[in-house]
Each structure stands twice: as C-alpha cells, then as structure tokens.
Amino acid sequence: MTRMRTPLVAATLMLSLAAAANSQAADVDKAIEYRQDALGVMAWQIGPLGDMAQGKIEFDAETFTRRAENLAAVAPLPWEGFVEGSLQGDGHGIETDALADIGENWDDFESRQQSLIEESAKLAELAQGDDVAAMRRQVAAVAKTCKGCHDNYKAE
Numbered sequence: 001m002t003r004m005r006t007p008l009v010a011a012t013l014m015l016s017l018a019a020a021a022n023s024q025a026a027d028v029d030k031a032i033e034y035r036q037d038a039l040g041v042m043a044w045q046i047g048p049l050g051d052m053a054q055g056k057i058e059f060d061a062e063t064f065t066r067r068a069e070n071l072a073a074v075a076p077l078p079w080e081g082f083v084e085g086s087l088q089g090d091g092h093g094i095e096t097d098a099l100a101d102i103g104e105n106w107d108d109f110e111s112r113q114q115s116l117i118e119e120s121a122k123l124a125e126l127a128q129g130d131d132v133a134a135m136r137r138q139v140a141a142v143a144k145t146c147k148g149c150h151d152n153y154k155a156e
C-alpha cells in the first residue's frame with residue numbers, strides 16, 4: 001500500500017505546483033495590466049496640466065488644483081505593479097514596454113519613482129497658492145521626471 005501511494009502523492013504535488021505556477025503567472029499578468037492602467041490614469045491627469053502650462057488651453061485655477069491633487073495622489077500607485085518576472089523578455093503573457101534594464105538598475109528606477117512623487121506633491125502644494133508662473137514651471141519639472149524615466153526604461 002505504502003508503495004502505491006508514493007506516485008499518487010508525487011502526482012498531486014506536481015499538480016499543485018503547476019497550479020501555483022499558473023496562478024503566479026496570472027498574478028504577473030494582472031500586475032502588468034494594473035501598472036499600465038495606473039500610468040494611463042497619471043497621463044490623463046497631467047494632460048490638461050501640460051496644456052495649461054503651455055498655454056494650449058486657458059488656465060483655470062480650479063481645474064489646475066484638482067488635476068494637480070489627483071496627479072499627486074496617483075503618482076505613488078503604479079510602482080507596485082513592477083513585480084518580479086514582469087519585464088520585457090520575462091516570458092509572461094502581456095505586451096509590455098518595460099525594459100529588462102529596470103531589473104538591473106532597480107535603485108535608479110526607484111529613485112526616479114521617488115522624484116516623480118516628490119515633484120507631483122510640490123505641484124499640488126503650489127496649486128494651493130496663486131503663483132501661476134511657478135505652477136507652470138513645476139508642471140515642466142514633473143514632466144521631466146516622466147520623460148527621464150521613459151528615456152531610460154521604456155521601449156519606444
């Protein structure tokens with residue numbers, strides 16, 4: 001009896017290992033989708049701020065303040081989606097522009113997240129006041145943190 005049980009136990013173990021691997025893969029896929037969505041939310045919020053800063057649309061203090069606060073609230077959120085195994089070439093099921101270099105330069109990648117979070121918080125703070133020129137400059141400072149990271153870690 002004991003000898004017959006062994007293959008069964010092994011088969012069960014292999015099945016549950018396969019199930020664990022499958023659900024892990026599903027988690028990676030979800031994390032990638034999550035971060036892409038969150039980055040899209042960020043882009044949606046900064047869009048009108050950029051347009052106002054560049055004079056493409058009329059400056060509206062109330063809209064500016066609301067968008068700046070939204071952006072500061074969203075800025076910390078996408079990053080938890082950069083889980084292990086979720087970069088380009090990692091063999092998951094989702095198309096991603098996240099370059100493999102992120103994994104080799106994680107400290108730099110994290111410090112760029114931090115810059116975005118800090119510059120966005122500063123923008124939300126400035127938006128409470130009435131120094132429009134400073135607000136415009138700060139939108140550019142935020143956008144620079146987006147571009148800096150994309151230039152290094154995002155595929156075209």
Ligand code: HEC
Binds near residue numbers: 036112
């Ligand atoms: C710390 C690095 C970093 C910063 C800062 C950053 N991004 Fe990105 N962004 C990325 C990476 C990496 C991707 C690719 C993600 C993917 O495809 O999985 C990306 C993708 C995107 C996408 C495409 C999402 C999609 O649907 O695939 C948008 C839009 C975006 N970023 C907007 C922004 C904006 C706007 C800012 C600044 C307010 C910003 N990002 C700041 C790294 C960054």
